[in-house]
Amino acid sequence: MSTRFRTATQRGTILLTTLAIALVLSSPYVRAAETPVPRLTDAHGLTVTDQPRWVDDTHRTFVFSVATDQVPAPTLLPGQEPGKHKIVVTLPRNYDPSARYPVQYYLHGHPDRPDSPWNQRVVERATEGVDLITVQPNGSGRGWYSNWVNPGAAGPQNWETFHLDQVIPFVDANLATIADRDHRAIVGHSMGGFGAFHYAEHRPDLFSALGSFSGGLDLRNSEIRAAITTTLVNPASGTPAVGADAVFGPPVWPFDGVWNAQSPAHHVASLRGMTIALYTGNGGNLTVNPVQAVVENRARETTLVTAANLTAHGIPFHLADYGDGSGWAPGCTGKHAEEACVQADMNHFVALRHP
Template sequence: MSSPLPGWRLRAKAVVAAAALAVITLAAPSAQADPSAPPVLTDGQGLTQVGSTGTATDFVVTVTTAQVAKPHPIKIILPDGYWSNPTKRYPVLYFLHGSPDSPVNQTYPALHSSSVITVVPDGGARGWYSNWRDQNTPAGAQNWETFHLDQVIPFIDANLRTVATKQGRAVAGISMGGFGAMHYAQRRPELFSQVGSLSGDIDLSAASMDLRMAVVASLTNAPGGFCSSGDCQGAYTPAVSSDALFGSPYPVFNIDRLWNEADPASHVSRLAGMGISIYTGSGGGNPLSLEFWVEGANKHVKDSLDALGMPYYYVAYGNGAGWGTQCNGDHNSGCWAQDLVDYMPRLERAFATA
């Protein structure tokens, strides 16, 4: 007579498998009852939700974390068909805003018409997508890298149907966010397969001392930061020391070593194997334009990539002629909107062939 034990074991395994599937389903909701309301997400990974607004496919979740002072919004854009196709998983673009902007202002049409999930986490007015050297300033805790890479990414993977692998993840950003994208991709290359910079401040070495001093201006709340209007006074409060972010910014006796360690232009080799996209204007050749100085920084990165023989995609649209109808080659949303019109289809193709 055969023993009943094998059958019992099969039934037990089936129960365990069903329970595991139920847990996964709860963690990543597949149905949205009310299309006019944001989905209900589950707290975790050190994040506590304190509010949400928007629709089922375009919403903002506000969270608190011990890593960064004050509540912070995370904008999430889901592709069309996300709720009607409950078994499909989607790649994710982590899109980093500029200084002193906010996630809620990232309303570029190309982000809303793509086939990927777009997540725009708050980076603060001048968080610089880094864990600050000095955590004891009037600004409070400033561990932005930990917040984004160790909390936001796993929070999104736990709550949405993502392709939760390197091949299913990209990071890109504007201005300060362009620096953040390169910085994150270089610090954690195991997380991302694609990186993009739109008018990014991607050279913080002494060779781009102008941009380094603009970063310092954002820290100390002095004129000359990164407001696109050029009037930054009052945008970066409370004021903190010029050394708060990466220590001393002055290139004397290597005391600026933390600036050099964070400088994307000095570490392009860490991007080996990733798809790299860089967009920059020229500010019309006007030294009073921030984009004029950004163009020089981007050329430094291009030169570093060329020296190593690394592949990349580089668009220098100069004064904006022929680059969309709203681009004048300056440091503004009219040019970035056109950058994204070009970038998003390329990103989708890269994900599709990964």
């Protein structure tokens, strides 16, 4: 082989290698992998018990844990640690700590947790290419995003105070957020849909956008009361189990004043001026996964009551009442906690604010 030919071959190899390196370095996944995980400091009553760690190699979502005196001993699902609240954060790709980003809070359902893989998938898909931070705080399997009126031996269970007075300012103090109402949204699924409305109604100064994915919004509905009290006494919702009156007091008249006062469907007036979105299916085919079909169907009734009350108050809102899901998203069959349905819900909600 001639020296001239070897030189041309070597030049070609160098050129190809250079191009390959350039392509790799230009990949958004590689740039994301170089993003250092944020380091957090204690603030606003929260003690960081576990510093953030990336959940996977894409380096968009990290998880950390905090302790709080507002909920020092949450009831636990399998694998959860006593006294520790995991919080999951999904950053925009190529997150820049020197920039500032809007934030959405996503509240999980029952009996779920913020670090469930499906919650990560839903958030990351919906926010791909969007300059938006998403925060998923722990709500316990049965926290119901409320300050409990009768926690008993469980000790303080002040979930509302924990999230609104501690988590939100903690996030603003530690991450590159735009820390004002206009750039903060809240959304939730199932129990989290209740929590999103509950929090927005109590603190309209904090949020400018609100969404419920099949939330149980009507606490005056006897079926919803039965469902909630079941979550409280059922060990599968977390251990130890608690009393049926732990969160809102006795669920029967004439002792049900807290249930009535905290029913999001009936206290919508403070939501005026917010971007509001409601999503629900009808359960679809009741012979397929009948439990989730019935749960969704009943959640739909509470959504429609909420929509009627918003209409009565002259408050604009978006309603996606997608029935059996066939026209909403591939794979969505109108069932409760169905990932394809929730994904389409989240996609739509994010696009309302970030088209």
